[in-house]
Amino acid sequence: MKFYHEGAKEIPIIAETEILVAGGGPAGVGAAIAAARCGAKVMLIEKCGYLGGVATAGMMSHWSGAVHCSLLKEIMKKTAQSTSLPLEYAPELTEHDFNWSIPHECQKQVLFQMMREAGVTVQVHTMAVAVIKDGNKVKGVITESKSGREAIMAKAVIDATGDGDIAAFAGAKYLLGREEDNACQPVTLMFRIGGVDYARAVFPHSFETFIDLPAGEIQALGKAHLPAPAGHVLLYRNLLPGEVTVNMTNVTGINGTDVRDLTRAEMECREQMDQIVKFLRKFVPGYEKCYLTASGEMTGIRETRHFKGVITLTPEDIVEAKVFDDWIAVKNYFNFDIHNIKGAGLDSNGAQKFFRAKGEYTIPYRACVPEKIDGLLLSGRNISGTHKAHSNYRVMGICLNIGVGVGTAAATAVQAGVELRNADIKNVQQILLANGTEL
Ligand SMILES: Cc1cc2nc3c(=O)[nH]c(=O)nc-3n(C[C@H](O)[C@H](O)[C@H](O)COP(=O)(O)OP(=O)(O)OC[C@H]3O[C@@H](n4cnc5c(N)ncnc54)[C@H](O)[C@@H]3O)c2cc1C
Structure with missing residues (x-):
C-alpha cells in the first residue's frame, strides 16, 4: 500500500x-x-x-x-x-x-x-x-x-x-x-413496511417461532425462498398503524470496523429488501399489499x-x-x-426460546x-x-x-x-x- x-x-x-x-x-x-x-x-x-x-x-x-x-x-x-x-x-x-x-x-x-x-x-x-x-x-x-x-x-x-x-x-x-477465528455476528439493515393488515398478520419474533401458513411453515419458507444469507423471518409490531418493523436482511463475513465491508453490507441489504417484500406479499397472510416505508440510516452491527x-x-x-x-x-x-455466522437463523451456540439462567445478572x-x-x-x-x-x-x-x-x-x-x-x-x-x- x-x-x-x-x-x-x-x-x-x-x-x-x-x-x-x-x-x-x-x-x-x-x-x-x-x-x-x-x-x-x-x-x-x-x-x-x-x-x-x-x-x-x-x-x-x-x-x-x-x-x-x-x-x-x-x-x-x-x-x-x-x-x-x-x-x-x-x-x-x-x-x-x-x-x-x-x-x-x-x-x-x-x-x-x-x-x-x-x-x-x-x-x-x-x-x-x-x-x-x-x-x-x-x-x-x-x-x-x-x-x-x-x-x-x-x-x-x-x-x-x-x-x-x-x-x-x-x-x-x-x-x-x-x-477462535475473529468472525463477527452477521449484520442487518432494519426497515419498516406499511400496508399490513394487522387483523390477519402474523409476527414471528424469534428464530424459534414456527408458524404454519397455507404455503408451509414460515421459517422453512424463508429458507427456501429468500436470497441467502437472508432466510429467516422476523417481523415486529410497530406503533404506527399498518406498519411492521422487519429484521430480515442478513449479510455475513462483515468486519463492522472496515468501511469497505460496511459499504458492501449497505448495498447487499438494500438489494435483499425488495426480495423480502415480494416474499412477504406472496406467502404471508396480511402482508399481501405491504410496501417499503423507511429503512435505518445505518446497517446494524451486532458485534x-x-x-x-x-x-x-x-x-x-x-x-x-x-x-x-x-x-x-x-x-x-x-x-x-448468536446469529448464524455463516448464514440465516441461529448459531449452534445461541439459545433464544430455550435459554435458561438462574436469574438476572x-x-x-x-x-x-x-x-x-x-x-x-x-x-x-x-x-x-x-x-x-x-x-x-x-x-x-x-x-x-x-x-x-x-x-x-x-x-x-x-x-x-x-x-x-x-x-x-x-x-x-x-x-x-x-x-x-x-x-
Ligand atoms: C440488527 C440488530 C438487531 C438487534 N435487535 C435488538 C433488539 O431487538 N433489542 C435490543 O434491545 N437490542 C437489539 N440489538 C442490539 C443493540 O441494538 C445494540 O447492541 C446496542 O444498540 C448497542 O448499544 P451501544 O450504545 O453500545 O451502541 P450503538 O447503539 O451502536 O450506539 C453507538 C453510537 O455511537 C455512534 N458512533 C460510532 N462511532 C462513533 C465515532 N467514532 N464518533 C462519534 N460517534 C460514533 C453511532 O452513530 C451510534 O449512535 C440489535 C442489534 C442489531 C444490529
Whole structure:
C-alpha cells in the first residue's frame, strides 16, 4: 500500500469538559444523563444527526433486557407522552403498553429533550477520529465534522461508540468477534413496511417461532425462498398503524470496523429488501399489499471489538446470575442471541426460546475499565466480555443500564479527583440506588 504523509497542524480546542461521552446510542445516552444528574459537566458527541444509536438510526424494533432500568422506563414514559404519536395511542398509553417497541421519530425527539433537561452539551454530526494521550492516559478526543478537525479535552472519556473506536485509538487491547477465528455476528439493515393488515398478520419474533401458513411453515419458507444469507423471518409490531418493523436482511463475513465491508453490507441489504417484500406479499397472510416505508440510516452491527478489561464477563457469569461486588448494573436478563455466522437463523451456540439462567445478572465495573488505559471507560456492547457473553449483554436495555452505571462512576471519580479505575464503587452503588436502581 502507498502512503501519504500528513503534516502536523494546530487544531482548535473547542471544549474542556469533565466528562466526554463519545457515541449517543443507548450506552452513551445512559452514561451522559447519569453523569450529568450527578452534577458533572458533560459533553456528548455523536456521528449521526440525532441520538439513539441502533434504537433510532438502526431502526430497531424494541428494547430488550434490563427492563427494570429506571432510565429505560423514563424514556418509554416520555415517548408515550409524545405529541407526535398517532392520536389513538396518546396520551393514555403507559410505558408498559409499549412492550418496549420503538416509535423511532418520537424517541429521537425525546432523547434530545432529556439531554437538554439533564444539562448535557450535545454536539451531533461529529465523529471522534483520534485520541489525545499523555502516556497511557486519555486526555481528550480529536473530532471531525463540517467545522473541520477539532479537539475536546476531558477529565474522563466514556467510549460508547459501540465499536470502541476511542479505546482502539488509545491502544487498548481487544479481540475482534469470536475468539477462535475473529468472525463477527452477521449484520442487518432494519426497515419498516406499511400496508399490513394487522387483523390477519402474523409476527414471528424469534428464530424459534414456527408458524404454519397455507404455503408451509414460515421459517422453512424463508429458507427456501429468500436470497441467502437472508432466510429467516422476523417481523415486529410497530406503533404506527399498518406498519411492521422487519429484521430480515442478513449479510455475513462483515468486519463492522472496515468501511469497505460496511459499504458492501449497505448495498447487499438494500438489494435483499425488495426480495423480502415480494416474499412477504406472496406467502404471508396480511402482508399481501405491504410496501417499503423507511429503512435505518445505518446497517446494524451486532458485534465487533471486545476489549480486555480488568475482568472479562463470561457466559457462566450470566447463566449463574452472578452478583459481582463491584456491580454497576443489576437485573440484566436476556438470552445468548448468536446469529448464524455463516448464514440465516441461529448459531449452534445461541439459545433464544430455550435459554435458561438462574436469574438476572450484574455487570461488574471492572469489565468497563480497560486493562491498561487510564482516563477512559467502556460503555455498552464494547465492554469486556467473551463472544458468547456479549451476545447477551449487547441488547439495548442492558447497554443503557451499563451506561447509567458507568456515567455515575465517572462522575464520582472525577468529583473525588481519583483515577477512574479507583472510583469508590460502594459510593457509586449508593448513588445508583438513590437514583432509582432497584435491587
Ligand atoms: C440488527 C440488530 C438487531 C438487534 N435487535 C435488538 C433488539 O431487538 N433489542 C435490543 O434491545 N437490542 C437489539 N440489538 C442490539 C443493540 O441494538 C445494540 O447492541 C446496542 O444498540 C448497542 O448499544 P451501544 O450504545 O453500545 O451502541 P450503538 O447503539 O451502536 O450506539 C453507538 C453510537 O455511537 C455512534 N458512533 C460510532 N462511532 C462513533 C465515532 N467514532 N464518533 C462519534 N460517534 C460514533 C453511532 O452513530 C451510534 O449512535 C440489535 C442489534 C442489531 C444490529
